[in-house]
Amino acid sequence: MLSRLIRREPWTDRKAAALLGAVASLVLLIIVLMVGFVAVRAWPAIHANGYVKWLGPGGDVDKQLGSMIATGQHPPESAYHLRAWPLVYGTLLTTGVAVIVGLVFSIFCAIFIVEFAPARLRRVVVPAVRLLAAVPSVIYGLIGILVLAPFVGNHIISLDRKASVQNVVQLDGTGVLVAIVVLTVMITPIMIAIVVDALRAIPTAWTEGASALGANRWEAIWTVSVRASRPAIVAAAVLATARALGEAVALSMVSGSRGFSPNPLDGITYIFEPIRPLAASMVENVDAMNAPAVKSSIYAFALLLLLSSFALSVGGFFAKLPMRRQGLRV
DSSP: OHHHHHTOOOOOHHHHHHHHHHHHHHHHHHHHHHHHHHHHHHHHHHHHHOTTGGGSOOSOHHHHHHHHGGGOSSOOGGGGOOOOHHHHHHHHHHHHHHHHHHHHHHHHHHHIIIIISOHHHHHHHHHHHHHHHHSOHHHHHHHIIIIIHHHIIIIISOHHHHHHTTTTOOOSSOSHHHHHHHHHHHHHHHHHHHHHHHHHTSOHHHHHHHHHTTOOHHHHIIIIIIHHTHHHHHHHHHHHHHHHHHOOHHHHHHSBOOOOOOOGGGGGGGGGSOBOOHHHHHHHTGGGTTSHHHHHHHHHHHHHHHHHHHHHHHHHHHHHGGGTTTSOOO
16 A cells, blocks of 8 residues: 555646646635625615615614614515715725825835844744734734723823714724724734735845945835835735725724714814724624614625725736836735
């Protein structure tokens, strides 16, 4: 038996390609079936509200979801009425700001780790960054709700500011600011790890050639290493954005958990007002999924997140195409 295993001939390239192609096709089929399944379940809510109209403003989204619970097992079309703009707005606000801030920080942090950090410090920082990227999101949410939110509510938001909006919203520390801080801390280690690997892959001769032409160290790093790593930076931003879009538990804990659209005209109060992203809304309404109208609305939220992730992947792919001629292939 052992001799038979030792003498077994290796697979041919054609056989290996066929097997790997079958596995890849299976993964693609699973994704298509998943999207189709979610789309079918979301259709009643989308059809009743209009393909795009349900994403717009209009009324209190929390009351609209709450009213769906008592509509029975065979609800009329009017029971699906929903205007999800506050949830979409909360998702765009938290994800967009967190990704922009995290991307800028991750690029400069990766440059320091690769180019300037002493070897001893690098051996400690790199594993620490990878560990932070693997920390469960609920841990960040727990720190946010027990440490950050009380600090903001008790020491940053004044009593006068709380009283000025108490008839509209309650400012207790949870809200836009804490949600963005927690989400930024969650996704930044992912981007740092990817950008660090990309900068390490840049041939030393490239930066040495720039230095030989008269560029100082920072100019060589920025114009050669960072420029060549742009495809990896785009990939890092796409992966971080996808995780931020789907983050539910942590943001449910620290965002204020209310379907409210903060108004920039409120001034500094804006960053303390509560919000609730789409993913957090799915988690918080899961107990009401026995109501068909609520279930279909939650599936509509899920479909929107799936399509957003697909758009991110496609956009990232096309964004990297012109960069691959001068940089790394990622």
